[in-house]
Amino acid sequence: MTEQIIEKIEKIEKKHHKKETIRSSVVLKVYRANRLAGEPGRYERIEVPVQRWTTVLDALLHAKAYKDPSIAIRYSCRMASCGSCGMEINGIPRLACYTKVSELEGSTITVEPLANFPHMRDLVTDFSQFFDHHRDMQPYVQNEHADIKDREKLSEFMQSPEDLDRFLQFSYCIKCGLCYSACPTVATDTKFPGPQALSQAYRYFIDNRDAAGKERMNIVDERHGIWRCHFAGSCSSVCPKGVDPALGIQLLRGHLLGFSKNEKKIADLQERLKRD
Amino acid sequence: MTMLRESQIMKIHYITGIAALLVVAVHIMMRLIMPYSMSLGYENVIANYHNIPYVVLLESILVLIAIHGFNGLRIILLELRQSKAWEDGVTILTIAAMMGVIAYGTRTIIVANGLGFE
Numbered sequence: 001m002t003e004q005i006i007e008k009i010e011k012i013e014k015k016h017h018k019k020e021t022i023r024s025s026v027v028l029k030v031y032r033a034n035r036l037a038g039e040p041g042r043y044e045r046i047e048v049p050v051q052r053w054t055t056v057l058d059a060l061l062h063a064k065a066y067k068d069p070s071i072a073i074r075y076s077c078r079m080a081s082c083g084s085c086g087m088e089i090n091g092i093p094r095l096a097c098y099t100k101v102s103e104l105e106g107s108t109i110t111v112e113p114l115a116n117f118p119h120m121r122d123l124v125t126d127f128s129q130f131f132d133h134h135r136d137m138q139p140y141v142q143n144e145h146a147d148i149k150d151r152e153k154l155s156e157f158m159q160s161p162e163d164l165d166r167f168l169q170f171s172y173c174i175k176c177g178l179c180y181s182a183c184p185t186v187a188t189d190t191k192f193p194g195p196q197a198l199s200q201a202y203r204y205f206i207d208n209r210d211a212a213g214k215e216r217m218n219i220v221d222e223r224h225g226i227w228r229c230h231f232a233g234s235c236s237s238v239c240p241k242g243v244d245p246a247l248g249i250q251l252l253r254g255h256l257l258g259f260s261k262n263e264k265k266i267a268d269l270q271e272r273l274k275r276d
Numbered sequence: 277m278t279m280l281r282e283s284q285i286m287k288i289h290y291i292t293g294i295a296a297l298l299v300v301a302v303h304i305m306m307r308l309i310m311p312y313s314m315s316l317g318y319e320n321v322i323a324n325y326h327n328i329p330y331v332v333l334l335e336s337i338l339v340l341i342a343i344h345g346f347n348g349l350r351i352i353l354l355e356l357r358q359s360k361a362w363e364d365g366v367t368i369l370t371i372a373a374m375m376g377v378i379a380y381g382t383r384t385i386i387v388a389n390g391l392g393f394e
Contacts, residue, residue, distance in 0.1 A: 189355045221283045223354055223363055256283040257290075 025049045026101055028063055030071060031112040034121045043110075044068070050101045056109060057085050057096035060123075072122035080240055083176030087123045088112040093178040095240045114181040129190065130177050133197040136219060139204060142212035145269055157209045157267040170203035170248050172241045179235035179245050191224035195235035198226055199248030205255070208267045221256055229253075289347045296340040299333055306330070325388035338381040346374035 025047055033041035046063045057075055064071045075085040078097045085096040090110055101109065117125035146155055179195040180186055186194045193201075201220050205213045220226040226249060235245040254260040280288075307315050314320060324330050350370040354363055 185355065189358060191358045192355075221281050223282055224358065225282060227282050227286045228351070228355060257287060 022052055022102060023050060023107060025107075026059065027108045028059055029108055029110040030060070030063070030122070031110075032071070032122050033119065035119050036121065045108075052100075052102055054101045055097050056087075056089050056094075056099045056101060056104075056111065059101055059109070060096060060111065072120075072124045074124050081174060083174035086114050086176045086178050086181065088114060088181070093181040093238045095176060095178070098240050114177055116181045116183065116186045117177065125177075127177060130180050130194065130196070131175075133193040134175065134200060136193065137197045137201040137204070138212065138216060138219070139200045141204065141207060141210045142215075143209055143266070144211070146209070155269045158270055159208060159267050163208045163267065166206045166208075167203045169243055170199050170245075173200060173203075173243050173245075174241055176240065178238045178240060179243075182234040182238045184232050184234065185228050185230055189224055189228055192228045193220065193225065195229070195245035195249065198229070198252065199243065199245035201226075202248035202252040205252060206264070208264050211266050213262065213264065217252075217256060217262075220252065226253060226256065285347065289344060292340045292344040292347075296337065296344055299337045299340060302333060303337060306333075322388060325385065326390070331385055331389055335382065335385055338385075339378055342374045342377045342381070346370045346377075 028046045028048055030044050030046060031041060032044050033039050046067050048059045048062045048067070050059055055078075057073075057078060060071065060073055061075075064073065073085065073087075073096075075097065076082040077084070080095050080098040083095070086093060087096055088094075088111070089096065089099050090104055090106075091112075093114055096111070111123060113119050113123050113125045117127065117130065120126050146157070173196060175196060177196070179199075183192075183195055185192045198220060201216050204210050205216050229246075229249050231246060231250070233246045236243075236247065239245065251260070255262050310320070324334075347370070350366055353366040353370070356362075
Protein backbone atom coordinates (compact mmCIF):
# COMPACT_ATOMS: atom_id res chain seq x y z
CA MET A 1 0.00 0.00 0.00
CA THR A 2 2.74 2.44 1.03
CA GLU A 3 4.78 1.54 -2.07
CA GLN A 4 1.78 2.26 -4.26
CA ILE A 5 1.33 5.66 -2.65
CA ILE A 6 5.05 6.45 -3.10
CA GLU A 7 4.81 5.40 -6.75
CA LYS A 8 1.82 7.66 -7.22
CA ILE A 9 3.60 10.60 -5.61
CA GLU A 10 6.67 10.01 -7.80
CA LYS A 11 4.48 9.95 -10.91
CA ILE A 12 2.82 13.23 -9.91
CA GLU A 13 6.20 14.77 -9.14
CA LYS A 14 7.55 13.70 -12.53
CA LYS A 15 4.50 15.19 -14.22
CA HIS A 16 4.90 18.50 -12.46
CA HIS A 17 8.68 18.51 -12.50
CA LYS A 18 9.91 21.96 -13.39
CA LYS A 19 13.04 22.08 -15.44
CA GLU A 20 15.64 24.16 -13.74
CA THR A 21 17.71 26.38 -15.96
CA ILE A 22 21.16 27.15 -14.66
CA ARG A 23 22.44 30.58 -15.64
CA SER A 24 25.32 32.73 -14.42
CA SER A 25 23.41 35.99 -14.73
CA VAL A 26 19.93 37.32 -15.43
CA VAL A 27 18.52 40.68 -16.43
CA LEU A 28 16.01 42.09 -13.99
CA LYS A 29 13.45 44.31 -15.70
CA VAL A 30 12.33 46.33 -12.69
CA TYR A 31 9.30 48.61 -12.73
CA ARG A 32 10.34 52.01 -11.38
CA ALA A 33 8.00 54.84 -10.45
CA ASN A 34 7.38 57.18 -7.57
CA ARG A 35 3.62 57.76 -7.56
CA LEU A 36 3.77 60.15 -4.61
CA ALA A 37 6.16 62.40 -6.53
CA GLY A 38 4.03 62.04 -9.67
CA GLU A 39 6.78 60.19 -11.57
CA PRO A 40 5.61 58.21 -14.62
CA GLY A 41 6.41 54.49 -14.66
CA ARG A 42 9.36 53.04 -16.56
CA TYR A 43 11.30 49.77 -16.67
CA GLU A 44 14.93 49.61 -15.70
CA ARG A 45 17.10 46.70 -16.86
CA ILE A 46 19.69 45.57 -14.36
CA GLU A 47 22.00 42.59 -14.90
CA VAL A 48 22.77 40.60 -11.78
CA PRO A 49 24.87 37.47 -11.21
CA VAL A 50 22.89 34.46 -10.02
CA GLN A 51 23.54 31.00 -8.68
CA ARG A 52 21.34 27.94 -8.61
CA TRP A 53 19.73 28.87 -5.31
CA THR A 54 19.32 32.59 -5.99
CA THR A 55 15.80 33.81 -5.40
CA VAL A 56 14.27 36.83 -7.12
CA LEU A 57 14.52 38.67 -3.80
CA ASP A 58 18.25 37.82 -3.56
CA ALA A 59 18.70 39.14 -7.11
CA LEU A 60 16.79 42.33 -6.30
CA LEU A 61 18.77 42.88 -3.11
CA HIS A 62 22.00 42.36 -5.07
CA ALA A 63 20.83 44.98 -7.57
CA LYS A 64 19.93 47.31 -4.70
CA ALA A 65 23.29 46.75 -2.96
CA TYR A 66 25.60 47.01 -5.94
CA LYS A 67 23.77 48.66 -8.84
CA ASP A 68 21.02 51.03 -7.69
CA PRO A 69 20.34 51.63 -3.98
CA SER A 70 17.20 53.62 -4.76
CA ILE A 71 15.11 50.57 -5.71
CA ALA A 72 12.16 50.39 -3.27
CA ILE A 73 11.31 46.84 -2.10
CA ARG A 74 9.36 45.66 0.92
CA TYR A 75 10.71 42.48 2.47
CA SER A 76 11.42 40.98 5.85
CA CYS A 77 11.79 37.29 6.71
CA ARG A 78 13.17 35.93 3.36
CA MET A 79 11.50 32.58 4.09
CA ALA A 80 7.86 32.93 2.94
CA SER A 81 6.58 33.54 6.44
CA CYS A 82 5.93 37.25 6.65
CA GLY A 83 4.30 37.82 3.24
CA SER A 84 6.03 41.16 2.69
CA CYS A 85 7.80 40.61 -0.62
CA GLY A 86 4.79 39.92 -2.85
CA MET A 87 5.24 41.24 -6.37
CA GLU A 88 4.41 40.32 -9.94
CA ILE A 89 7.22 38.19 -11.29
CA ASN A 90 6.92 37.59 -15.03
CA GLY A 91 3.27 38.68 -14.77
CA ILE A 92 2.27 36.30 -11.96
CA PRO A 93 1.83 37.39 -8.33
CA ARG A 94 4.49 35.56 -6.29
CA LEU A 95 6.66 35.98 -3.24
CA ALA A 96 10.11 37.13 -4.38
CA CYS A 97 11.78 35.19 -1.55
CA TYR A 98 9.98 31.99 -2.56
CA THR A 99 10.68 32.16 -6.30
CA LYS A 100 14.00 30.85 -7.50
CA VAL A 101 15.48 32.50 -10.58
CA SER A 102 16.30 29.03 -11.96
CA GLU A 103 12.63 28.03 -12.09
CA LEU A 104 11.72 30.97 -14.33
CA GLU A 105 11.90 30.82 -18.10
CA GLY A 106 14.07 33.20 -20.12
CA SER A 107 17.05 35.25 -19.07
CA THR A 108 15.00 38.38 -18.38
CA ILE A 109 12.85 38.53 -15.27
CA THR A 110 10.18 41.21 -15.15
CA VAL A 111 9.33 42.41 -11.65
CA GLU A 112 6.40 44.71 -11.12
CA PRO A 113 4.32 45.87 -8.14
CA LEU A 114 1.25 43.80 -7.23
CA ALA A 115 -1.84 44.58 -9.27
CA ASN A 116 -5.09 45.62 -7.51
CA PHE A 117 -3.16 47.53 -4.84
CA PRO A 118 -2.60 51.30 -4.87
CA HIS A 119 0.98 51.81 -6.08
CA MET A 120 3.40 53.75 -3.90
CA ARG A 121 6.93 53.43 -5.22
CA ASP A 122 8.78 50.94 -7.45
CA LEU A 123 7.76 47.51 -6.12
CA VAL A 124 5.97 48.77 -3.02
CA THR A 125 2.20 48.93 -2.84
CA ASP A 126 -0.27 50.20 -0.23
CA PHE A 127 -1.92 47.39 1.76
CA SER A 128 -4.31 49.61 3.79
CA GLN A 129 -7.43 48.66 1.82
CA PHE A 130 -6.48 44.98 1.91
CA PHE A 131 -6.02 45.02 5.69
CA ASP A 132 -9.25 47.00 6.12
CA HIS A 133 -11.15 44.22 4.35
CA HIS A 134 -9.39 41.66 6.56
CA ARG A 135 -10.29 43.65 9.70
CA ASP A 136 -13.94 43.91 8.57
CA MET A 137 -14.26 40.13 8.85
CA GLN A 138 -13.54 40.28 12.61
CA PRO A 139 -10.67 37.80 12.29
CA TYR A 140 -10.59 36.59 15.87
CA VAL A 141 -12.45 34.03 17.96
CA GLN A 142 -15.51 35.56 19.62
CA ASN A 143 -17.00 33.69 22.52
CA GLU A 144 -18.50 35.42 25.52
CA HIS A 145 -18.00 32.37 27.71
CA ALA A 146 -14.27 32.43 27.27
CA ASP A 147 -12.72 34.69 29.88
CA ILE A 148 -9.61 36.23 28.39
CA LYS A 149 -9.19 38.99 30.95
CA ASP A 150 -9.06 37.09 34.21
CA ARG A 151 -5.87 35.06 34.16
CA GLU A 152 -6.96 32.97 37.10
CA LYS A 153 -10.04 31.84 35.23
CA LEU A 154 -8.15 31.36 31.96
CA SER A 155 -9.95 28.61 30.11
CA GLU A 156 -9.30 26.39 27.14
CA PHE A 157 -11.56 24.91 24.51
CA MET A 158 -11.87 21.21 23.94
CA GLN A 159 -11.40 20.78 20.20
CA SER A 160 -11.02 17.50 18.35
CA PRO A 161 -8.57 16.98 15.44
CA GLU A 162 -11.60 16.84 13.10
CA ASP A 163 -12.73 20.25 14.34
CA LEU A 164 -9.23 21.58 13.70
CA ASP A 165 -9.08 20.11 10.18
CA ARG A 166 -12.10 22.16 9.16
CA PHE A 167 -10.19 25.44 9.34
CA LEU A 168 -6.53 24.51 9.60
CA GLN A 169 -5.51 25.17 6.00
CA PHE A 170 -7.12 28.62 6.08
CA SER A 171 -5.15 29.55 9.16
CA TYR A 172 -1.91 29.18 7.15
CA CYS A 173 -2.69 32.50 5.44
CA ILE A 174 0.21 34.96 5.80
CA LYS A 175 -1.70 37.95 4.37
CA CYS A 176 0.77 38.42 1.53
CA GLY A 177 -1.94 39.77 -0.75
CA LEU A 178 -1.10 37.55 -3.75
CA CYS A 179 -4.66 36.18 -3.95
CA TYR A 180 -6.06 39.71 -3.72
CA SER A 181 -3.76 40.77 -6.53
CA ALA A 182 -4.79 37.82 -8.73
CA CYS A 183 -8.54 38.27 -8.16
CA PRO A 184 -10.38 39.55 -11.26
CA THR A 185 -13.30 40.84 -9.18
CA VAL A 186 -11.07 42.98 -6.95
CA ALA A 187 -9.66 44.52 -10.15
CA THR A 188 -13.01 46.20 -10.84
CA ASP A 189 -14.78 46.22 -7.48
CA THR A 190 -12.79 47.80 -4.64
CA LYS A 191 -15.60 47.13 -2.15
CA PHE A 192 -15.31 43.38 -2.74
CA PRO A 193 -13.49 41.98 0.33
CA GLY A 194 -11.34 39.70 -1.81
CA PRO A 195 -10.37 36.05 -1.42
CA GLN A 196 -8.14 36.55 1.61
CA ALA A 197 -10.77 38.26 3.76
CA LEU A 198 -13.55 35.91 2.64
CA SER A 199 -11.53 32.78 3.32
CA GLN A 200 -10.67 34.19 6.76
CA ALA A 201 -14.38 34.81 7.35
CA TYR A 202 -14.92 31.10 6.63
CA ARG A 203 -11.93 30.16 8.81
CA TYR A 204 -13.54 31.79 11.87
CA PHE A 205 -17.08 30.87 10.86
CA ILE A 206 -16.26 27.15 10.85
CA ASP A 207 -14.05 27.29 13.95
CA ASN A 208 -16.15 25.72 16.71
CA ARG A 209 -14.62 27.95 19.38
CA ASP A 210 -16.22 30.95 17.70
CA ALA A 211 -19.83 31.90 18.41
CA ALA A 212 -20.17 34.88 16.07
CA GLY A 213 -20.92 32.94 12.89
CA LYS A 214 -24.19 34.72 12.20
CA GLU A 215 -22.65 38.18 12.53
CA ARG A 216 -19.85 37.20 10.19
CA MET A 217 -22.37 35.82 7.69
CA ASN A 218 -24.19 39.16 7.69
CA ILE A 219 -20.91 40.94 6.98
CA VAL A 220 -20.18 38.91 3.84
CA ASP A 221 -23.81 38.70 2.66
CA GLU A 222 -23.79 42.13 1.06
CA ARG A 223 -24.05 43.60 -2.43
CA HIS A 224 -20.28 43.69 -2.77
CA GLY A 225 -19.78 40.65 -0.58
CA ILE A 226 -19.20 36.97 -1.18
CA TRP A 227 -21.64 36.70 -4.10
CA ARG A 228 -19.45 38.81 -6.36
CA CYS A 229 -16.83 36.03 -6.53
CA HIS A 230 -16.77 34.68 -10.10
CA PHE A 231 -14.89 31.57 -9.05
CA ALA A 232 -11.98 32.21 -11.40
CA GLY A 233 -9.83 30.26 -8.93
CA SER A 234 -6.71 32.35 -9.58
CA CYS A 235 -6.50 33.14 -5.83
CA SER A 236 -5.92 29.49 -5.01
CA SER A 237 -3.40 28.94 -7.79
CA VAL A 238 -1.12 31.80 -6.66
CA CYS A 239 -1.22 31.14 -2.90
CA PRO A 240 2.36 30.38 -1.75
CA LYS A 241 1.13 28.63 1.41
CA GLY A 242 -1.21 26.13 -0.24
CA VAL A 243 -4.36 27.78 1.08
CA ASP A 244 -7.40 27.37 -1.14
CA PRO A 245 -9.36 30.61 -0.68
CA ALA A 246 -11.74 29.71 -3.54
CA LEU A 247 -12.74 26.59 -1.60
CA GLY A 248 -13.37 28.63 1.55
CA ILE A 249 -15.56 31.02 -0.43
CA GLN A 250 -17.60 28.20 -1.97
CA LEU A 251 -18.01 26.46 1.39
CA LEU A 252 -19.20 29.69 2.99
CA ARG A 253 -21.62 30.18 0.10
CA GLY A 254 -22.98 26.71 0.78
CA HIS A 255 -23.73 27.80 4.35
CA LEU A 256 -25.38 31.02 3.16
CA LEU A 257 -27.54 29.14 0.65
CA GLY A 258 -28.52 26.56 3.25
CA PHE A 259 -26.80 23.59 1.57
CA SER A 260 -24.63 23.15 4.64
CA LYS A 261 -25.71 23.20 8.26
CA ASN A 262 -25.23 26.62 9.83
CA GLU A 263 -25.58 25.44 13.40
CA LYS A 264 -22.43 24.13 14.99
CA LYS A 265 -21.78 22.74 18.39
CA ILE A 266 -19.62 25.27 20.18
CA ALA A 267 -16.56 23.65 21.70
CA ASP A 268 -16.76 22.94 25.41
CA LEU A 269 -14.79 25.11 27.72
CA GLN A 270 -12.60 23.61 30.34
CA GLU A 271 -11.37 25.89 33.04
CA ARG A 272 -7.69 25.50 33.60
CA LEU A 273 -8.13 25.50 37.37
CA LYS A 274 -10.67 22.67 37.23
CA ARG A 275 -8.45 20.64 34.90
CA ASP A 276 -5.44 21.07 37.13
CA MET B 277 -32.79 49.66 -0.46
CA THR B 278 -32.26 46.27 1.07
CA MET B 279 -35.57 44.46 1.00
CA LEU B 280 -33.84 41.15 0.46
CA ARG B 281 -30.45 39.96 1.57
CA GLU B 282 -27.98 39.29 -1.23
CA SER B 283 -28.06 35.55 -0.45
CA GLN B 284 -31.84 35.52 -0.93
CA ILE B 285 -31.51 37.39 -4.24
CA MET B 286 -28.83 34.94 -5.39
CA LYS B 287 -31.01 31.99 -4.38
CA ILE B 288 -33.76 33.41 -6.60
CA HIS B 289 -31.14 33.99 -9.31
CA TYR B 290 -29.95 30.36 -9.28
CA ILE B 291 -33.46 28.88 -9.01
CA THR B 292 -34.81 31.01 -11.89
CA GLY B 293 -31.75 30.10 -13.98
CA ILE B 294 -32.24 26.36 -13.53
CA ALA B 295 -36.03 26.59 -13.96
CA ALA B 296 -35.58 28.70 -17.12
CA LEU B 297 -33.33 25.99 -18.59
CA LEU B 298 -36.09 23.40 -18.06
CA VAL B 299 -38.97 25.47 -19.45
CA VAL B 300 -36.93 26.67 -22.45
CA ALA B 301 -36.03 23.03 -23.17
CA VAL B 302 -39.74 22.13 -23.19
CA HIS B 303 -40.44 25.17 -25.38
CA ILE B 304 -37.76 24.15 -27.91
CA MET B 305 -39.03 20.55 -27.94
CA MET B 306 -42.53 21.79 -28.67
CA ARG B 307 -41.18 23.91 -31.54
CA LEU B 308 -39.48 20.83 -32.99
CA ILE B 309 -42.55 18.57 -33.14
CA MET B 310 -43.49 20.18 -36.46
CA PRO B 311 -41.36 21.73 -39.24
CA TYR B 312 -39.82 24.95 -38.03
CA SER B 313 -41.42 27.14 -40.77
CA MET B 314 -44.83 25.67 -40.00
CA SER B 315 -44.36 26.23 -36.29
CA LEU B 316 -44.07 29.98 -36.91
CA GLY B 317 -47.17 30.09 -39.15
CA TYR B 318 -49.79 32.64 -38.04
CA GLU B 319 -52.52 30.07 -37.30
CA ASN B 320 -50.14 27.85 -35.34
CA VAL B 321 -48.86 30.72 -33.23
CA ILE B 322 -52.41 31.88 -32.41
CA ALA B 323 -53.38 28.27 -31.65
CA ASN B 324 -50.46 28.07 -29.26
CA TYR B 325 -51.61 31.20 -27.46
CA HIS B 326 -55.04 29.63 -27.03
CA ASN B 327 -53.57 26.51 -25.48
CA ILE B 328 -53.65 27.36 -21.76
CA PRO B 329 -50.84 24.99 -20.56
CA TYR B 330 -48.61 26.40 -23.32
CA VAL B 331 -49.55 29.95 -22.32
CA VAL B 332 -48.54 29.15 -18.75
CA LEU B 333 -45.23 27.80 -20.11
CA LEU B 334 -44.61 30.98 -22.15
CA GLU B 335 -45.47 33.22 -19.21
CA SER B 336 -43.16 31.28 -16.92
CA ILE B 337 -40.33 31.55 -19.48
CA LEU B 338 -40.93 35.30 -19.61
CA VAL B 339 -40.95 35.73 -15.83
CA LEU B 340 -38.01 33.41 -15.14
CA ILE B 341 -35.75 34.84 -17.83
CA ALA B 342 -36.65 38.43 -16.97
CA ILE B 343 -35.83 37.91 -13.28
CA HIS B 344 -32.63 35.97 -13.99
CA GLY B 345 -31.45 38.22 -16.81
CA PHE B 346 -32.10 41.57 -15.16
CA ASN B 347 -30.54 40.42 -11.89
CA GLY B 348 -27.51 39.29 -13.89
CA LEU B 349 -27.37 42.74 -15.49
CA ARG B 350 -27.66 44.35 -12.03
CA ILE B 351 -24.70 42.30 -10.80
CA ILE B 352 -22.55 43.28 -13.79
CA LEU B 353 -23.42 46.96 -13.37
CA LEU B 354 -22.81 46.85 -9.59
CA GLU B 355 -19.22 45.81 -10.23
CA LEU B 356 -18.59 48.72 -12.60
CA ARG B 357 -18.76 51.50 -10.02
CA GLN B 358 -18.92 51.61 -6.25
CA SER B 359 -21.17 54.29 -4.82
CA LYS B 360 -24.48 54.14 -2.96
CA ALA B 361 -26.25 56.31 -5.57
CA TRP B 362 -25.05 54.09 -8.43
CA GLU B 363 -25.96 50.88 -6.62
CA ASP B 364 -29.45 52.10 -5.71
CA GLY B 365 -29.96 53.55 -9.19
CA VAL B 366 -28.91 50.31 -10.88
CA THR B 367 -31.17 48.26 -8.58
CA ILE B 368 -34.21 50.47 -9.16
CA LEU B 369 -33.64 50.66 -12.94
CA THR B 370 -33.19 46.91 -13.39
CA ILE B 371 -36.27 46.12 -11.28
CA ALA B 372 -38.29 48.68 -13.29
CA ALA B 373 -36.99 47.28 -16.60
CA MET B 374 -37.75 43.73 -15.44
CA MET B 375 -41.30 44.67 -14.49
CA GLY B 376 -41.73 46.54 -17.78
CA VAL B 377 -40.60 43.54 -19.84
CA ILE B 378 -42.83 41.17 -17.86
CA ALA B 379 -45.81 43.54 -18.21
CA TYR B 380 -45.26 43.99 -21.97
CA GLY B 381 -44.77 40.25 -22.54
CA THR B 382 -47.82 39.38 -20.45
CA ARG B 383 -49.86 41.93 -22.41
CA THR B 384 -48.74 40.25 -25.68
CA ILE B 385 -49.79 36.84 -24.33
CA ILE B 386 -53.18 38.20 -23.17
CA VAL B 387 -53.83 39.96 -26.49
CA ALA B 388 -52.82 36.90 -28.55
CA ASN B 389 -54.92 34.67 -26.33
CA GLY B 390 -57.90 36.92 -26.80
CA LEU B 391 -58.62 37.14 -23.07
CA GLY B 392 -60.64 40.19 -22.22
CA PHE B 393 -61.25 40.97 -25.89
CA GLU B 394 -63.88 38.37 -26.67
